[in-house]
Amino acid sequence: MIDLRLRKVLESDNTKMVLDLNLQFKKGQFITLYGESGSGKTSTLRLISGLMKPDSGHLSIGQQCWFDEDKKINLAPSKRKIGFVFQDYALFPNMTVKENLFFALSDKTDQGTIEELVQMMDLGDLQNRKPESLSGGQKQRVALARALVGKPEILLLDEPLSALDYKMRYKLQKYILKIHQRYKLTTILVSHDIGEIIKLSDLVFELENGKIARQGSPAELFGLGSTSAKFQFTGEIIQIESEDVLVIVTLLVGNDLVKVVCDKEEAKQFYLGDKVLVGSKAFNPIIKKI
Numbered sequence: 001m002i003d004l005r006l007r008k009v010l011e012s013d014n015t016k017m018v019l020d021l022n023l024q025f026k027k028g029q030f031i032t033l034y035g036e037s038g039s040g041k042t043s044t045l046r047l048i049s050g051l052m053k054p055d056s057g058h059l060s061i062g063q064q065c066w067f068d069e070d071k072k073i074n075l076a077p078s079k080r081k082i083g084f085v086f087q088d089y090a091l092f093p094n095m096t097v098k099e100n101l102f103f104a105l106s107d108k109t110d111q112g113t114i115e116e117l118v119q120m121m122d123l124g125d126l127q128n129r130k131p132e133s134l135s136g137g138q139k140q141r142v143a144l145a146r147a148l149v150g151k152p153e154i155l156l157l158d159e160p161l162s163a164l165d166y167k168m169r170y171k172l173q174k175y176i177l178k179i180h181q182r183y184k185l186t187t188i189l190v191s192h193d194i195g196e197i198i199k200l201s202d203l204v205f206e207l208e209n210g211k212i213a214r215q216g217s218p219a220e221l222f223g224l225g226s227t228s229a230k231f232q233f234t235g236e237i238i239q240i241e242s243e244d245v246l247v248i249v250t251l252l253v254g255n256d257l258v259k260v261v262c263d264k265e266e267a268k269q270f271y272l273g274d275k276v277l278v279g280s281k282a283f284n285p286i287i288k289k290i
């Protein structure tokens with residue numbers, strides 16, 4: 001079990017936010033932190049990694065205590081079994097792919113780990129190249145491999161795919177799921193992409209202004225279970241046009257545009273930018289706000 005009860009006052013210039021977190025989940029789960037910009041998702045990852053010190057509270061990973069204010073325990077980041085991947089790759093530009101991985105290796109004789117990761121992440125043909133010659137998706141595969149060199153128990157992913165196009169994101173999601181399962185990791189992902197969250201997560205925590213506003217499975221949080229649809233996927237409203245008594249709602253689903261017809265009453269609840277669930281009932285597409 002992972003037990004996280006942490007509090008931190010975040011003050012910058014003229015804003016103050018109290019991060020007051022209470023999260024419990026099982027080891028081995030794929031967790032996603034979801035929520036508006038500035039709600040405290042990245043700060044939560046920083047508290048877990050030890051890069052930011054909580055003001056008070058408790059953090060334990062199974063039997064191991066990483067932070068406890070009362071017991072004066074605050075394990076250094078290097079002692080926490082964590083891998084961290086950011087949106088911006090953070091690779092060393094002057095080192096090849098293999099050197100980037102080797103740099104993260106504490107026991108330099110353990111070449112086997114690097115070889116396994118190179119194979120796992122399909123980096124064989126790239127290992128002697130420098131980051132500048134790699135695509136965004138290739139760099140992120142290297143960053144994921146590097147985060148695993150230290151054999152972490154917990155993998156923290158801070159919007160790792162948000163700079164990539166849809167096709168590349170889809171490919172990388174498969175790698176993330178593969179390593180999560182292969183290394184029995186507990187993975188904590190920050191993501192805004194509902195499709196991605198549904199695909200990857202066991203449990204989602206929605207943050208609002210530094211606190212957990214909602215938690216549940218993706219189906220519970222995004223209302224997937226409550227439509228008895230034949231098929232369903234998520235999209236974003238990019239256009240709403242009125243035509244007589246009907247309204248045509250245009251949605252962006254991945255890279256594709258989908259047009260759905262609704263009646264005027266039904267369409268009143270929709271606004272541009274809304275995330276919606278698209279489904280079909282008796283072959284008529286329906287959309288539902290999530």
Ligand SMILES: Nc1ncnc2c1ncn2[C@@H]1O[C@H](COP(=O)(O)OP(=O)(O)OP(=O)(O)O)[C@@H](O)[C@H]1O
Nearest residue numbers: 010011012015017036037038039040041042043044
């Ligand atoms: N080290 C810090 N010291 C003080 N305040 C901070 C610090 N880091 C972040 N904050 C503030 O805390 C709030 C939450 O920031 P955080 O980056 O955790 O949000 P977020 O949910 O990850 O946002 P985004 O989705 O935009 O990345 C913001 O108001 C931010 O300015």
